[in-house]
Amino acid sequence: MKNLMLNVRRGFTMIEIITVVAIIAILMAVLTPVVSNMMGTAHRSSDANNLRQLAMAYIAYINDSSSTKTTAFTDLNSWAQALANAGNFNEPALFLVQGDPDLAGATLPTQVLSTTQYTTSGGTTVNVGDVDPTFAACNLSVAAPTTVNLNNPAASTPVVWTRGLDPSSGTWSATSPYGTKGGYVAFLDGHVTFYKQVPTATIVIPTSANTLQRGS
Numbered sequence: 001m002k003n004l005m006l007n008v009r010r011g012f013t014m015i016e017i018i019t020v021v022a023i024i025a026i027l028m029a030v031l032t033p034v035v036s037n038m039m040g041t042a043h044r045s046s047d048a049n050n051l052r053q054l055a056m057a058y059i060a061y062i063n064d065s066s067s068t069k070t071t072a073f074t075d076l077n078s079w080a081q082a083l084a085n086a087g088n089f090n091e092p093a094l095f096l097v098q099g100d101p102d103l104a105g106a107t108l109p110t111q112v113l114s115t116t117q118y119t120t121s122g123g124t125t126v127n128v129g130d131v132d133p134t135f136a137a138c139n140l141s142v143a144a145p146t147t148v149n150l151n152n153p154a155a156s157t158p159v160v161w162t163r164g165l166d167p168s169s170g171t172w173s174a175t176s177p178y179g180t181k182g183g184y185v186a187f188l189d190g191h192v193t194f195y196k197q198v199p200t201a202t203i204v205i206p207t208s209a210n211t212l213q214r215g216s
Helices: 002-007 014-063 076-087 133-137
Strands: 142-145 158-162 183-187 192-195
Touching (some): 014 192
Antiparallel strands (some): 142 158, 158 183, 183 192
């Protein structure tokens, strides 16, 4: 009888259960912001790499000696087309930032340039190599200058940056991809920097009239 009593397993008491639940809740409260920050850092790192690739594509574009290159563009479509061809890429994600409020609920493009010839529902013929209509209609997360002066110092000459930058104050609008937290600027020498506020005394951001941008 004594041996049988020893084999009976005692269940958890209510105090023990409450203690375990409380410990789990504390751990969740501690780990959730840490995980969130880690994910945010990872996304920022990916966004920086995307802008760096766009900057390198622009550098490849202007250094291509096979034909005469212009450093002036009148719209984002021709700019994106030139970069996609120069960088030999077709990923629209390079032009988009995760969490950009302008992309919420939007139809996201799957390609920058069309890889097949087709006719849209509106009757427009899209040829191979043309800017894809879905990409052309998307509010991109980046902005670019209409023209770049190649005689300026490369390390302080912006070629692409996060959309929503105020050229006079060097700050970003609340509706920009990162809100007022700041944004990235990629330069003619290929380096990328995140700024809360761009030092406009040393880095000249083109005026809104000389900036290519879609979206708020």
